[in-house]
Structure formats: structure tokens, C-alpha cells
Amino acid sequence: MMPDYVAGRNSVSEVLKSGRAVNKVFIARGNTEGSIRAIVGMIKERKIPLQEVDKQYLDKLTGERHQGIVAEVAPYEYVEIEDIIAIARDKGEEPLVVILADLEDPHNFGAILRTGEAAGIHGVIIPKRRGVQLNATVAKVSSGAAEYVPVARVANLVQAVEKLKELGLWVTGADMHGEKNLWQADLRGPLALIIGGEGRGIPKLLKEKCDFLTNIPMKGAISSLNASAAAAVLLFEVQRQRSKMEE
Template structure:
């Protein structure tokens, strides 16, 4: 089934990424700001453009569409090996994010946005018992979903074993971890694992981690949500890698 992408930033990045788009709907009278760029790209790529009343766009999607909706081809998932190849082709140590049973699409979208900003080479999610790529994820990611490859695997434990065979270290985010992320070495080929909301990383996956790190906190709240934790961890990886490159 086609995927409906709503919102100016999301539609614009979908078009820029080269993803196959079947049709773009624009609200009648919308020509200001980024809408002009969207229309120009639509015409340049020969994509059918339909001007419709805003009520039509309201019926197409429950998302806040800002006067534009794109009907795009379904998201294409990649293989784990494709993610590692992307890093190797760039001459970089692989940085992979593993999302273990994450369920909130808003968290997923926010994580993808941070992952793109930090330079994550790809994200791995399970085929079942976890959120998938969808329109809500794309909207929250502000277009990052178009640029961060996502592999969907039947078994995360097997995927972790494959990453280890490919030379990656596995680090799990865990409030009862071995060391704080400030003390951990997060350079080199690395896969960061983030657990699901409220449950954390499942036991079998936790046992597969080479080491586990926690985020030091001074407040009363004992944990961050998945997207906030991922942001803290990923920017610490970026800091350490940037320091190594100095």
C-alpha cells in the first residue's frame, strides 16, 4: 500500500531523497514558502499534482498536513550488511542503532532525527514486537526517515550475533549498566542498543551486550524516555569520535 506523507518538511525531504512518489496533493491557494519549492520539485520530476480543498487533505491523513500530502511508495527496508557497507564505503567505523521493542512512533521519529544529525549509518528494528516505519514516524523525523537506512529483522539476537561477526561492539543502554557513558569507550565499530518504553532491553539481548552504560542523573526521575536517552548517548558517541579525529 502507498504511504501517505504529510507536512511540508516531510514531503520536501521525501522528494529530495529521490523516493518514488505517486502523487502530491496541495491545498488550494497554497503557494507560499516551501510549498513553492515542493511544487517545483513535483513538476521537475513529472509527478502528478492535485490541488484540492483542505477538507480533502484532512480526510487523507490524521497528521497535521500544513497544506500538502504526498502519496509515496512504501518504505524500503535494507539488510544489516547494507548498513555496514555504507559505513565501510565512507571509510568510517560503523555506528548502528538497535531499537529493541520500541513501540511509540513519536519516539522512533525523534530517534531517527537525532540519528541522521549524528551520522548513524543505520537502524535495526524487529519485524514484530516493535514500531515500524510509518507516516507518523516520518512526520516526527522531519524527513530524516528518508536518509537513515532501517533494517527490519526477524530476530534481534541473531542480528546482534551478525554484527559481532562483522567486528562491532555492542553497547546497551541500561540504568544498571557497568559504567557511565562518560567513562565508556564509544569509539570504533559500535552498535548502541536502546530498549522499549518502560521495559528496557529484554534479558536475552542484554546478555548479548559486550558492555552496558548508564546515563548519570541527579534528579528525582530515574530514567529518560527512549528518544531522550538515544540523543544523549549518540551525541556522546559523536563527541568521542570527533575528539579522536582532532
């Protein structure tokens, strides 16, 4: 299996902190100042091979802005849906899962991972086909969150939703025509939030499996938010409602 590459100082730093297997780290020749020095210290502490190369070599390894450092890592390990629920149960928390339906933009995926990690989600579910997968771009945009948020990859999202319901989760979809707005919807219990693909929204069959649809009230001329912005608004409303319940 081909290795993956993680580029950028913050992303490489989080990979090292997470304990994920790192085969080798490349740094641009002469690039040893600032935050790179602390990262090099972690690399040496973990006894990971470190190689100085020309900047052009790093450019070829990844199309992303690499800030003079790229790590060669083992491919991402996907988990099972049951693993995500077990993580929540072990923490004594109500499960909070994000389902990405046909999302294609790796920048949206990375942003959702970053926001989701901050909002306390327990995992993300993506389809094996017709959607963006975990890759170097996603990892870079997530600013390291890809190392901490488990991702399950499934053959059929409809079946995945049915399984989540069997495991006790309510399912809501983010939809501009949803029957409840985010303040009316009860988002406090075990929950799966479906975010649709750019421009297309949630597929019809998947939408029909939702227990309810949730909209975000819009006051401006723009009628909708992009996928990562919508996910951020809804996830932090979940946390607001849950924190009120704990008071």
C-alpha cells in the first residue's frame, strides 16, 4: 500500500503527537528555524528518519503548501461505525456523529474535521464511493484534527443510517427546507448529523431516512451556507443545548 504524505508544520506536529506511524520526515535544506526546531526535536525523540532535501523535492511530493516539511506516514486507518459509538460510550457521552453525503471538496472535509474535533464529535462517516476520502489535502486543512477524529467508510450510507438508528441514535439532516430550525430542534440526545454535498444537498433516499430535517435561518440575500460552515453552526448548537442540559 502506498504511503500518504502530510504537509505543513502544524499538521506534521499533530501527526507526531498523535502517535500515528511515521516512516520518514523530509525538511527543506536549511529550514531549521522557528517551530521547525521543536518538530525536529520530536522527530529525533521518536527516532524517525529525518532527511534534508531541496524545496523542489517537497513540491513534487505534495501539491499542498508544505512550509518546508513533509512527513511520509502510513495510510489512514478507517474504523467501523460501532467503534465510533464505543468511543462515545467509553467517555460517558451521548454519541455525536457527522455523516458526509457525497461531499467532494477536500477543503470542506478538512474544515468539518477541524470544527468537529473542537465541537466534540465522536466520528465521521463517509461513503466509499462518490465522495472525498481522507488524503493529504484534508489532513492539511484539518490542522491536525484528522489525527484525532475517527472516520468510518461505508459502502451504503442508507444502511449506515439504519444501523445508527438501531444503536439508538436520532438522525437529522441539514436542509434549507427543514421543518425545524436549529433552535426549535431538540439536538441533545444521541445524534447523527447528515451534511449534504456541495450544490446538491442530501440525496433523496437518505433524506427520507432522517427523523427530522434541520434548517439554519438565513437573513441575508444568500440562501445557504457551504457544507463546512453549516456543519460548524449546527455542531456548536448541539453543544450549546447539551451544556444547558448539564447545568
